[in-house]
Amino acid sequence: MSAEFDLPQIEPESFERADAARNRERILCAARRLFDERGAGCVSMDEIAEAAGVGKGTLFRRFGSRASLAAAVLSERERVFQEAIIRGAPPLGPGAPPSERLIAFGEALLDTLEAHSELLLAAETGPARFAHPAYRVHRLHVMLLLHEADPECDQEMLAETLLAALGAELFIYLRHMRGISLERLKEGWREQVRRTVRSPEPV
Amino acid sequence: MSAEFDLPQIEPESFERADAARNRERILCAARRLFDERGAGCVSMDEIAEAAGVGKGTLFRRFGSRASLAAAVLSERERVFQEAIIRGAPPLGPGAPPSERLIAFGEALLDTLEAHSELLLAAETGPARFAHPAYRVHRLHVMLLLHEADPECDQEMLAETLLAALGAELFIYLRHMRGISLERLKEGWREQVRRTVRSPEPV
DNA sequence: TCGGTGTGCGGACTTCAGTCCGCTTACTTC
DNA sequence: GAAGTAAGCGGACTGAAGTCCGCACACCGA
Helix, strand or coil, X not given: CCCCCCCCCCCCCCCCCHHHHHHHHHHHHHHHHHHHHHCHHHCCHHHHHHHHCCCHHHHHHHHCCHHHHHXXXXXXXXXXXXXXXXXXXXXXXXXXXXXXHHHHHHHHHHHHHHHHHHHHHHHCCCHHHHHCHHHHHHHHXXXXXXXXXXXXXXXXXXXXXXHHCCXXXXXXHHHHHCCCCHHHHHHHHHHHHHHHHCCCCCC | CCCCCXXXXXXXXXXXXXXXXXHHHHHHHHHHHHHHHHCHHHCCHHHHHHHHCCCHHHHHHHHCCHHHHHHXXXXXXXXXXXXXXXXXXXXXXXXXXXXXXXXXHHHHHHHHHHHHHHHHHHHCCCHHHHHCXXXXXXXXXXXXXXXXXXXXXXXXXXXXXHHHCCCHHHHHHHHHHCCCCHHHHHHHHHHHHHHHHCCCCCC
């Protein structure tokens, strides 16, 4: 079932002039390097443009905003993650019971946050972030698993609220400002999934 | 039990010179008016300073940031809300069973979001927002109710993740970009609370 | 190979949040 | 009431995101 995603793809940009493609690579490359060296919060768009050897206008023409650029830098990793979810081994991929897959999904996302929270924070800007292809894939995945686990529930709403618990702002606050361990965050996620996924108590 | 909050209070600012107090009032007044007239997203700090008849430096000295100013504008409403939670009538106030109080709490927050989402969005900036006094009161309230409902659960984590479902960004996306009705959002909250609040299934 | 054309380039410009610092003035003390 | 002083004021300044538009050159057809 979970194979019929129509993965909204992020990059190819149907037909692109050669100079445009080259500049895009340059920009992504420079951005990746700078974000990596100094942390996403300490790199300005001007610096990225300069390091890439292109004008600022070009940078914004390609990527539209700082948040989009950060998302584009993350997209390779995201592609691998989606592959693991859709066709990988259980419990992340198909084969395990839905609640276990949901748990594995959240744990994997928390691991990504642990490794790249700053970049993920930069990619999460304003309410529009929920419309981003990557987020939509996550949502759809969670919805399908919830449906499998409990066809009666309102998967659409529950998926949104479950995913809200995995947002970068909350993660950074809990992990770095409150010092909560990654393991405890994962246990919190497991508990939330266990509580959410059972069919409702009979009244 | 819920009376032993040590409410982190927001405004009084122990002793203030007369001109400082006057300027603060002017600023709050102008901000309230402009936010109201044109929407929080379309008002710059310069405009507020000008409308208040003070310099920009004064504005920032008083309120520190745009987000703090928005929070301050909301604080009167927040005070009333806290009063209703702590000493008001059930189901929001004490007297009702904890799950009902939790439901009423979320519904009240959703009503506030419906009326002031833009302002709440402006007040929610970056991971630091979770350290704001108002948020901490909400969290403590939810934790106490969860503890009452189910002393075994990890109230701290569950409170954070439940509250994440009531964030302004998610609300604006669901309500205004996806067009989901307020009633459905409330029903989603009720379902989430029902599922969260029961004690875990025996294994 | 050589125009014609429209996509894409670049960097000056705008806007806005937030900072800095020399000047002013409300309160205190005598 | 006068003088001292520190809290407070204001607006010029900084830095960063995002826009605009005249110019260049990559690609296409001949």
